[in-house]
Amino acid sequence: MKDKRPKYKKIIEAAVMVIAEKGYHAAQVSKIAKQAGVADGTIYLYFKNKDDILISLFREKMGMHIEKIRKCLEGKKTASEKLYTLVENHFSQLNKDRQYAIVTQLELRQTNRELRQRINLVLKEYLNLIDEIVEYGVRTGEFREDLDFRLARQMIFGTIDEIATTWVMNDQKYDLVSLVSSVHELLIDGFRKRDALSSDHP
Amino acid sequence: MKDKRPKYKKIIEAAVMVIAEKGYHAAQVSKIAKQAGVADGTIYLYFKNKDDILISLFREKMGMHIEKIRKCLEGKKTASEKLYTLVENHFSQLNKDRQYAIVTQLELRQTNRELRQRINLVLKEYLNLIDEIVEYGVRTGEFREDLDFRLARQMIFGTIDEIATTWVMNDQKYDLVSLVSSVHELLIDGFRKRDALSSDHP
Amino acid sequence: MKDKRPKYKKIIEAAVMVIAEKGYHAAQVSKIAKQAGVADGTIYLYFKNKDDILISLFREKMGMHIEKIRKCLEGKKTASEKLYTLVENHFSQLNKDRQYAIVTQLELRQTNRELRQRINLVLKEYLNLIDEIVEYGVRTGEFREDLDFRLARQMIFGTIDEIATTWVMNDQKYDLVSLVSSVHELLIDGFRKRDALSSDHP
Amino acid sequence: MKDKRPKYKKIIEAAVMVIAEKGYHAAQVSKIAKQAGVADGTIYLYFKNKDDILISLFREKMGMHIEKIRKCLEGKKTASEKLYTLVENHFSQLNKDRQYAIVTQLELRQTNRELRQRINLVLKEYLNLIDEIVEYGVRTGEFREDLDFRLARQMIFGTIDEIATTWVMNDQKYDLVSLVSSVHELLIDGFRKRDALSSDHP
DNA sequence: AATGAATGAGTCTTCATTCAT
DNA sequence: CATGAATGAAGACTCATTCAT
Known part of the structure; x- marks a missing residue:
């Protein structure tokens, strides 16, 4: 049982990096996805929308x-x-x-x-x-x-x-x-x- | 010599009202203009841009x-x-x-x-x-x-x-x-x- | 020998229900699958694509x-x-x-x-x-x-x-x-x- | 008094052309705009949304x-x-x-x-x-x-x-x-x- | 000084489809 | 046969700003 919800965590960490660098508004979802190494759509399997990424984080x-x-x-x-x-x-x-x-x-x-x-x-x-x-x-x-x-x-x-x-x-x-x-x-x-x-x- | 720059002040006051009601992002320049009773373009005679309204205010x-x-x-x-x-x-x-x-x-x-x-x-x-x-x-x-x-x-x-x-x-x-x-x-x-x-x- | 291709029929019936209720465009394949009680992917074992469901139906x-x-x-x-x-x-x-x-x-x-x-x-x-x-x-x-x-x-x-x-x-x-x-x-x-x-x- | 609402009419005619050629769904608003010789945003000065173009037409x-x-x-x-x-x-x-x-x-x-x-x-x-x-x-x-x-x-x-x-x-x-x-x-x-x-x- | 019609850049989100298991 | 997590392409719309009048 290693690494529960690995994509979820990856996305959170990617979001912190991208948002810290660009600012929240300039942090496109597609950039976060790329940084996390997942497809854009995958983000929406774990988060309701962009705001939800911030809240969840x-x-x-x-x-x-x-x-x-x-x-x-x-x-x-x-x-x-x-x-x-x-x-x-x-x-x-x-x-x-x-x-x-x-x-x-x-x-x-x-x-x-x-x-x-x-x-x-x-x-x-x-x-x-x-x-x-x-x-x-x-x-x-x-x-x-x-x-x-x-x-x-x-x-x-x-x-x-x-x-x-x-x-x-x-x-x-x-x-x-x-x-x-x-x-x-x-x-x-x-x-x-x-x-x-x-x-x-x- | 009262009422110096009457439009400038009107716009500031209008901005406070509209921004307080709608929030900054939802406060369209056109709404502020309408509230101030001036044309959209007039705002740009007194302020460099939307941010400048907020700063000036x-x-x-x-x-x-x-x-x-x-x-x-x-x-x-x-x-x-x-x-x-x-x-x-x-x-x-x-x-x-x-x-x-x-x-x-x-x-x-x-x-x-x-x-x-x-x-x-x-x-x-x-x-x-x-x-x-x-x-x-x-x-x-x-x-x-x-x-x-x-x-x-x-x-x-x-x-x-x-x-x-x-x-x-x-x-x-x-x-x-x-x-x-x-x-x-x-x-x-x-x-x-x-x-x-x-x-x-x- | 009744119930030939039971899933095929189930999917068709589910499609009629979901499409009637939501309309064709809003009838997601995943909703039809859920209504039919099968996995999303299963649909594609019986139908070429979403349009094919409608045609087949x-x-x-x-x-x-x-x-x-x-x-x-x-x-x-x-x-x-x-x-x-x-x-x-x-x-x-x-x-x-x-x-x-x-x-x-x-x-x-x-x-x-x-x-x-x-x-x-x-x-x-x-x-x-x-x-x-x-x-x-x-x-x-x-x-x-x-x-x-x-x-x-x-x-x-x-x-x-x-x-x-x-x-x-x-x-x-x-x-x-x-x-x-x-x-x-x-x-x-x-x-x-x-x-x-x-x-x-x- | 020549040509009342020239842009409105141009957009309507452009929409007929583009929709007839591509179909409604494939008829991007930007294509209609280009065909009409106006900016994308101009369409929304005359029509509420894409559907409204079709209805108005x-x-x-x-x-x-x-x-x-x-x-x-x-x-x-x-x-x-x-x-x-x-x-x-x-x-x-x-x-x-x-x-x-x-x-x-x-x-x-x-x-x-x-x-x-x-x-x-x-x-x-x-x-x-x-x-x-x-x-x-x-x-x-x-x-x-x-x-x-x-x-x-x-x-x-x-x-x-x-x-x-x-x-x-x-x-x-x-x-x-x-x-x-x-x-x-x-x-x-x-x-x-x-x-x-x-x-x-x- | 004032107008307001026109501009056009920029992005989140959905969902049909795939494929490793 | 069956699954369902993952994919990724694609586009309508807003609104701050400009500029000819």
């Missing part, structure tokens, strides 16, 4: 990303550590897979509202993960009890997303992972209880 | 927005107050002009990389404004002296932008301005010096 | 139709009776098999010229049958001896075909068989020997 | 045809003469415009049901014209008073349409107009008042 990658983070989170005791882990994973994944970073930070946004809604559905699971961390922090008394979950989540995601986008638009010239500490510190300070301050991340 | 609005914020900032003494003013203006402008909020938070993003670069050029001035506030805070000793300007700016902009986008995608159902205090607090805590805490905004 | 049904009419005709003495029998059989078959009626009156026509020629080849046998009746009528002195065989045949076929098509396009709302008498009468009057009739056209 | 030609027949009919006194005029005009128009004959007899039929309905709407006016003649014949006592209008109309149209189609499929080898007399005679005999004729069918 994002869902696939995001699913793996979330799974990996969940595993890493298991060992962590404090909310601060958990948040650190999240940011670290977020940045390191983008840092490792440059083409996927381009797709996720730039091309995924260039879509119409309907598609955007479907993208948000996928993103939701990630946002839930952030919520869980914040909630955990409040529950353990590590974070202020009057912390607004939604705002905290939006601050976390908004910040790392903006940093990632800037990094991509600057041609990924610097090492994204080196920012993890500072970003974590910046975020955590807003959440923490006012009377106890320390830097506790690894 | 953003530049125009952003210019006014920045000007207004600068005025408001003049009276403020502390960096915290200044940041509060910025967030408040940001949210209240979007809250007031719902159609522009849609254009700026959703449609402006659906553009190719080249256009995106030009949008960033316009945005830069706004980001500079944020930088100035952060810098001021550090200079006055209100903020930590080791604060990374770029990260601080990305946190501020990333947070308020994410909050605004979520609000738009949720059909602007709640009052954006009511979030100003909480957001400001959340942000400022990360910047402040560790030994002196207070809530100082109006 | 028509040939099969038309063959049975002609055979049945020939049997009914045997007992009839006069050309008038024979013509009556033909019209009656024509209408009653369509009346009985509504889906086939749709295929034959509407979908069979939506084909390109080459296919149309092959359909006409099948139809030819039916037209020959009509010719035989006309010829018989002339031979027995029942019809005018100067009757143009070809025109008579075209009048007979054109009339009943037009009536059938109208009936199908009107959603087969009325009983086609009830028209047999009137149609027969209308047709026969043009063929019959006349005692004394003027020719009044210019 | 038919409506245009049929309109002129009906108008012409109506003029010819005015001078005729008897229903028989009127019917003769109709058949004569029908055949002579097809005989004159060979390409249009191909379009009308073959290509117009190769369309899906929805389009067919719209074609029938145009055809209806022609069928009404036939109805008027039949009605006139009955009113003046020239035709049997128990004549079924609908059947008579279907016999007339079915017959001349079948004759015309056969003629086209036989490559228009013979002179269609030479058949007018015989066809007229054949038709009229079924309609006329009879002195004494038995009904002999079962």
Whole structure:
């Protein structure tokens, strides 16, 4: 049982490459097919249409990303550590897979509202993960009890997303992972209880 | 001497309406022209191309927005107050002009990389404004002296932008301005010096 | 030894159903296969191509139709009776098999010229049958001896075909068989020997 | 005021030529455009889509045809003469415009049901014209008073349409107009008042 | 300055057919 | 005989932009 759905995966990988290079609109289906080494029509055996390639790609990658983070989170005791882990994973994944970073930070946004809604559905699971961390922090008394979950989540995601986008638009010239500490510190300070301050991340 | 370039302004306003309603890609130039009450060709007397309408619209609005914020900032003494003013203006402008909020938070993003670069050029001035506030805070000793300007700016902009986008995608159902205090607090805590805490905004 | 070529027949019947429901162009081979309970490829073991399904279907049904009419005709003495029998059989078959009626009156026509020629080849046998009746009528002195065989045949076929098509396009709302008498009468009057009739056209 | 809507007419004429030569499905819009000497997009300023070209073409030609027949009919006194005029005009128009004959007899039929309905709407006016003649014949006592209008109309149209189609499929080898007399005679005999004729069918 | 009729480039998707198993 | 995954050709239509008036 090697290589389940080999064509599906090949097409996804081809799509990441072509979209990263050309941009979503200029990424013709026929180019993706050629890159994947399949016929144009084969794409439509696995995907409903071009948009569905983008959605599926994002869902696939995001699913793996979330799974990996969940595993890493298991060992962590404090909310601060958990948040650190999240940011670290977020940045390191983008840092490792440059083409996927381009797709996720730039091309995924260039879509119409309907598609955007479907993208948000996928993103939701990630946002839930952030919520869980914040909630955990409040529950353990590590974070202020009057912390607004939604705002905290939006601050976390908004910040790392903006940093990632800037990094991509600057041609990924610097090492994204080196920012993890500072970003974590910046975020955590807003959440923490006012009377106890320390830097506790690894 | 009022009504300078009346058609130019009419087209901009028409573009905001049509793009907010239909989305950027579905907003045909001919529809914008009809909405503005001019001929299709007339648009090209004032704008180089369709993208230029979007850019110009953003530049125009952003210019006014920045000007207004600068005025408001003049009276403020502390960096915290200044940041509060910025967030408040940001949210209240979007809250007031719902159609522009849609254009700026959703449609402006659906553009190719080249256009995106030009949008960033316009945005830069706004980001500079944020930088100035952060810098001021550090200079006055209100903020930590080791604060990374770029990260601080990305946190501020990333947070308020994410909050605004979520609000738009949720059909602007709640009052954006009511979030100003909480957001400001959340942000400022990360910047402040560790030994002196207070809530100082109006 | 019943059920000869069971798949062949199943495919034909499935084709009638799917084509009647969807129309010829929208009736994908894969849908016919599914309806017949066979694999797509199996169809090509029995038919050369999609057009061949339509032709074969028509040939099969038309063959049975002609055979049945020939049997009914045997007992009839006069050309008038024979013509009556033909019209009656024509209408009653369509009346009985509504889906086939749709295929034959509407979908069979939506084909390109080459296919149309092959359909006409099948139809030819039916037209020959009509010719035989006309010829018989002339031979027995029942019809005018100067009757143009070809025109008579075209009048007979054109009339009943037009009536059938109208009936199908009107959603087969009325009983086609009830028209047999009137149609027969209308047709026969043009063929019959006349005692004394003027020719009044210019 | 010369040549109203010159492009519209050019496209119609080009469509007749290309469709007659290639068949409707093989008649690419771009080929019609080239033949008409306009850009592809120009077609869509005058027609909603490819189907609309076919419909408009038919409506245009049929309109002129009906108008012409109506003029010819005015001078005729008897229903028989009127019917003769109709058949004569029908055949002579097809005989004159060979390409249009191909379009009308073959290509117009190769369309899906929805389009067919719209074609029938145009055809209806022609069928009404036939109805008027039949009605006139009955009113003046020239035709049997128990004549079924609908059947008579279907016999007339079915017959001349079948004759015309056969003629086209036989490559228009013979002179269609030479058949007018015989066809007229054949038709009229079924309609006329009879002195004494038995009904002999079962 | 203003018009609006004309242009024409550019691509996703379907589905009949094949052939290795 | 039977399967069904894979193939790949083919074309209508949109709409930003131009330019003669």
